[in-house]
Amino acid sequence: MPGLFLYFYFMKTAQLHQHFLEFPEVCTDTRKITDNCIFFALKGDNFNGNRYANEALKKGAAYAVIDDAEFAESDRHILVDDTLKALQELAAFHRSHSKAKVIALTGSNGKTTTKELINAVLSQKYNTIATQGNLNNHIGVPLTLLSIKEDTEIAIVEMGANHQKEIEFLCGLAQPDFGYITNFGKAHLEGFGSEAGVIKGKSELYDFLTKNNKHVFMNGDDPVQIEKLGHYIKKYGFSTNNKDYYMVELTAADPFVKISIEDTSITSQLIGSYNFTNCAAAILIGKYFNVSLAQIKSAIEGYAPNNNRSQILTKNGHRIILDAYNANPTSMKAALENFAQMPGNNKIAFLGDMFELGTTAPEEHQAIADLAHKLNFENVILVGENFYGTDTLFQKYSTFNDLKLYLNDGNLKGNSTILIKGSRGMALERILEFL
CATH class of the missing domain: 3.40.1190.10 (Mur-like, catalytic domain)
Known part of the structure; x- marks a missing residue:
């Protein structure tokens, strides 16, 4: 019996792969449907992709892979036990060939x-x-x-x-x-x-x-x-x-x-x-x-970096190191140490909270604030709830909206060298709008 199950399992993936070879583009978002793609109706905490299968087909998808029989309305709906597993198994099968x-x-x-x-x-x-x-x-x-x-x-x-x-x-x-x-x-x-x-x-x-x-x-x-x-x-x-x-x-x-x-x-x-x-x-x-x-x-x-990763920009006389794609204690430390060694006038460091640190978050944010002091930065602006909780003399704001009040008051003088570093969720690249 186990061997028979394994045979049918591989046949199911192999058959889906044949469809993929005919229509070799996969999409998981109905907002990005392309003609003759295969739509995989993934599910998340707040959405059920099965509900969008028909929409995907109407927008031009060749097939919609679903895992809820309630939404199987035509032979262009491919029913599987679990859409995510089907996507992963198809990928593994494709790679193996x-x-x-x-x-x-x-x-x-x-x-x-x-x-x-x-x-x-x-x-x-x-x-x-x-x-x-x-x-x-x-x-x-x-x-x-x-x-x-x-x-x-x-x-x-x-x-x-x-x-x-x-x-x-x-x-x-x-x-x-x-x-x-x-x-x-x-x-x-x-x-x-x-x-x-x-x-x-x-x-x-x-x-x-x-x-x-x-x-x-x-x-x-x-x-x-x-x-x-x-x-x-x-x-x-x-x-x-x-x-x-x-x-x-x-x-x-x-x-x-x-x-x-x-x-x-x-x-x-x-x-x-x-x-x-x-x-x-x-x-x-x-x-x-x-x-x-x-x-x-x-x-x-x-190769030129983009997407807020270690980019050097100039705006209204400011020289900006934009590194706001992501941050953790290791990358934050490296960015600060590098910034300390860089030449530049009137250095300003905007540092945003580092996410996914669990119970270590308070001590890790305090360590970064302490490092900034040790590196003799005079103008460091901390943003986020974790940095707001640190014991430091640096300016600190619990939210970006609070920071905006400071930025709107024209506190940033021209010809500054600015580092912007924080986790993706902080979206500190928004600071550029105020320079």
Whole structure:
């Protein structure tokens, strides 16, 4: 009986895959329906995608995958037991029938930037696809895998996690051939419980790769990665001081990261020494895949950050470092230390609350406020309930609306150098409207 069930299970996924091969575009949002896509009616805490299946079909979807028989009104409705599981199983099935090499990427900070850099480098020579934006969870990873085409040679798949076993599950779907962990930091402590929990959770990528005798890329200067990988043979690293690995050198970050490799200088458009390892990883992976040094240099130098990530802007005489895409204690510390070293007049740091820290939130926010004092910043403006609760002499506002009153009073003088850093939910890029 178990074997019979398994046979029908694979037939169901295989049949859905045949539909996908005919209509190879997937959509989960009726606002983004394209002609002849397959709509997956996902459910959430506040919505039931089954209710929108007919709307998707009317807008041009070829099929609607649903998991509630009440909404199955035609042969264009594909009924499954669980729509999310069907999406994930279809993605795993599609990946298993693809010849593309998959590079998986995770870490506490810098995932998306590193992914974009790797894609920029490898696309110089190969037909690549990569995770769009930060669609890196249990829905985003399947969508990325389903974007693999017949001519795709390399797929760069970003994986995010906020609890144990999540990376393990995503690896089960993506079956990566290669992997890289950017770093281990104080991110998603609410779900992981501690920094040790973060290391354990993120390391599930390396656990999968080593268990399956796959290739590992690593930071040869990271003691945690060195310990984790030990004497594993299929590892390839970069380092600033260990000649057993590919040698890279950070020559400047004033503010843009400059790197020296093999007597070649690369000047990126990324600010902050914390972006050095992101560039170094892309360079290492490019070298592994035999991308020429000239192509690597062109790709790194041509990549410009966007979407509120380490962007340098100018507005009304202000020089602005906009890094408001996300924040955790590790990335906040790095941003402040980098800002302290940057040249500039009348420095102002706007710091927004860091989310998903659980019970550690008060102490972690206090530590950042203390660090700002230690770095001798005179003008730091803290925003959010957690920062509002810190013991500090810096200005602090519990909400953005309270901050707006300060901004509207014309307190920001021209020719300032401004850092804007906070978690996504704080949306501190709104400060730009008041400059």
